[in-house]
Amino acid sequence: MSTQQSRSDAIYASLRRAILEQALKPGVKLPEDSIGDTFGVSRTSARNALLRLASDGLVEIRPNRGAAVAMPTLEEAKEVFSLRRCLEREVIERLCTRMPKDGIDALVSHIREEERALRASSPRSIRLAGEFHILLAELTGSKLLIDFISQIVSRSSLILARFGRPHSAECGIDEHIQLIEALKNLDKETAIQIMDHHLHAVEDRAKADDGDAEPDIAQILNHYITEQSQR
Incomplete structure (x- = not known):
């Protein structure tokens, strides 16, 4: 190089x-x-x-x-979250069909990183919350799905930076933990329900911002x- x-x-x-x-x-x-x-x-x-x-x-x-x-615009924000729900449901369905042997351990390890960043009040917690979803996609082994999720998670981060209301990151971590438990049990319906609720909660935090x-x-x-x- x-x-x-x-x-x-x-x-x-x-x-x-x-x-x-x-x-x-x-x-x-x-x-x-x-x-x-x-x-x-x-x-x-x-x-x-x-x-x-x-x-x-x-x-x-x-x-x-x-x-x-x-x-991003509000119109784009609505489209991004609509598409994201479809993509993340696909990720859940694939993982409930075939979860890699060390997949749950990798997710748990990531959660520990999120918790450390949250305790330290580090802005890393924002990035790690998005990277949890990218890790889920990586566990499917699908390069296309990884690329799609990576891009849409990045766009979601921009949307929240512009329109997002303040929230407790602990809520997001709790939902990630619940999702891991459902995936561990290969409970597809519960996992999809948790993911949908999680993404709706993220989307609902949008509000107009006058800027700094x-x-x-x-x-x-x-x-x-x-x-x-x-x-």
Whole structure:
């Protein structure tokens, strides 16, 4: 791997975490020069990372206006959650037909990470809550399903960052634990019912938001650079 590619990967990973942890809100501008200066890299490396994030649906690149964190609409939000319920039901049906041998252990391990992040009041808990659903898809072994779920979970995170009311993350973890128990028993009907209730609860948290002042991008990203270097 080239040095430039390695630097672009680091920028991509840091920006992605900052967006999914809602440190960078929808609509926030992402200037190539500021990002390049913050990471100590060229604008080319910054641009490549932004293009990857755009392909993930997390960033919008607008002609003559530059890049910004993607700004979902309420109409898109309704469609995203409608499609997400269909996709997640498919995941549940597949896992109840065939759960990998170490699947439940992997889910339980993830829950422990969620609980640690919640106790530490870390924004990681927001990202981990979404990654729980991606892990479920990964356990199906379907690359297409993993890709679809990853993208729709990311879009859901943006929707909640823009429209979401505050809530207790403990509620989400409790529902994840209930879901694991149903999957452990291969109880498809209960698992689908829990998942539907969970996603409806997430969707119901949407509300209009007047937005905040433009944040200090360098200050936010410095935190993620430090975190990346410790990995």
